Amino acid sequence: MRLRSSVAASTLILAAACGGDKTSGANASVGGTLLIPTIAEPRDVLPPFVIDVDSRRIEDLVFEHLAEIDSTLNTRDDKTFSPRLAQRWTWSPDSLSIAFSINPAARWHDGKPVTANDVRYSFNIFADPKVESVAASLIGNIDSVHVADSLTAVVFFKKRVPEQFYDFVYQIYIMPQHVYGRVAPDKLRTDSIMKTLVGSNRFRVVSWQPGRIELLSDTANYRGRAKLDRLVFMKTDQFGAAKQILSGEADAMESFPVEQLPGLDTSKFARGIAWPQLAHAFMGMNRFAPGSTTAPSQIFSDLRMRRALSMSVDRIAMVHNVFGPIASNVGHGPFAMSAAYADPTLVPPPYDTVKAGLMMDSSGWRRGPDGMRAKNGKPLRFTLSLGPSGTRKKYAVLLQGEFKKAGVQVDIDQLDAGAFIEKRAKNGFEAFIDGFSPDPSVSGAKQSWTTAGFLPAGENVSRYSNALVDAMFDSATTTFDQAKSKAYASRAFHQIVDDAPAIWLYDVAFTNAFSRRITTTSMPAIGWWVNLADWTIDPAKRIDRDHIGLVQPKK
Secondary structure, eight states: OHHHHHHHHHHHHHHTTTTHHHHHHHHSTSSEEEEEEESSSSOOOOOOGGGGGHHHHHHHHHHSEEEEEEEEEEOOOGGEEEEESSEEEETTTOOOOOEEEEEOBBBOTTTOOOOOOHHHHHHHHHHHHTTTOGGGOOTTTEEEEEEETTTEEEEEEEEEOOOHHHHHHOOHHHHHHHHHHTSOOTTTTTSSGOOOOOOOSSEEEEEEETTEEEEEEEOOOOOOOOOEEEEEEEEOHHHHHHHHHHSOOOOOOOOSSSGGHHHHHHHHSSEEEEEEEOOEEEEEEOSSSSTTTSSSSSTTTTTHHHHHHHHSEEEEEHHHHHOOOOOOOBOOOOTTTTTTTTTOOOOOOOOHHHHHHHHHHHHHHHHHTTTTEEETEEEOOOEEEEOHHHHHHHHHHHHHHHHHHOEEEEEEEHHHHHHHHHHHHHTOOEEEEEOOOOOSSGHHHHHSSSSSBBBTSSTTTTTOOOOHHHHHHHHHOOOHHHHHHHHHHHHHHHHHHHOOOOEEEOOOEEEEEETTTTTTOOTTTOOOTGGGOOOEOOOGGOOGGGTTTTTOOOO
């Protein structure tokens, strides 16, 4: 059954048939529409609050940094960054401040100029504890921003560290003070202005309705208009999206279903492109009772039980079951093996059902006549929560089966994306399957696995905490010796694996699907969508919806 995306497609085609604005057709190098089905809707798209990939896509297409990291993802050298809102920058002699010169041509989507005041405002919002930004734990070394003049923002740091340039330009998206400064910082998350997206990038949001967001090329952009006319993101389910891709009704899809990949090889409309990335997926175990930050979980507060559960599942067999017999993307720990800081020597708990059973016995969880375990009359039972991902649902079913063989009853609770994020924000899980796509620096791990990353200022959902891990990550991000940095990070990762706060399932290995009429550009690990403004559609391959032009959607 075709849902929102087929309705959106027919609406766009009707607009073209009725004579849309075809001004882009005068320039054969620009034009075209991409219909992009997604399985979830963006939630908090304003930069300080973005925690999910659907919101991140819109954030990256609308807002900008002062400078942009290149495909090497080298976070220790400003030479790997190219100018964006800042056309140049100058370090102070003591390296404790950087003066950023704003491009005088840069404008917000409402036509007002980008100024140094906007840079200062943006930092203050990200750093304000009342805002509870998810990046707060990553910008603690930034002291302040001084406005030297309308086009010069000077960023001051507390101490010299190897990633101080990266810490500011990668973490801080620049936002217009004249738009968002009208709302008190602690009210931003809940104010209706959250749906008013005014950025400076090459696409601008022109319509945001339930299940559908439409962006148009910003034709007055200081870096030049996007080569595509419009992007339409539409919420549907994974298999409905795949059907639309294979039939040519939609144009781009992240994470095409593994079992349908052969269909891309024979499709006349679409082809698959592998997307290497930094994400990994895991089953997290909450050491606390759901909704509490003090009451311990009767199951997961016990280290022996967390390790026993980890040893009860055959992770390699699961990867082969879900991704195919030659798949090798089994999880190694709290990182993806594609990350520069990954530790290939780290070995998670082995698959050993005998030892796992003995550990459960020693914790008082013993099998009854029916083979299921209980302790003091209480069954060994927990709820495993997950979002709408088809891949994670397969993993949930496999985990449920493995745990049942170990005498553990698991109830699967699959939620839509909004409900899953809401439950995560309230620490409402017992156990959960989640994916984390960290920043290219090892500092990104601090968001998920350190005390500073506790919700709401980070993404440490299970509230895992270990003082040694905190110290090692701090050392890894402050030493200028790269070998020592990797050694500190490795020690932190080994400790995390020893503490078993999660079962490391798989490194995310997506094949994305795209219409054959689209000419793509590079797809960085930090986001396949980052360079969408430079994608093109050959005029000879354009179809009806590509000729709509820049006509505004009807309200």
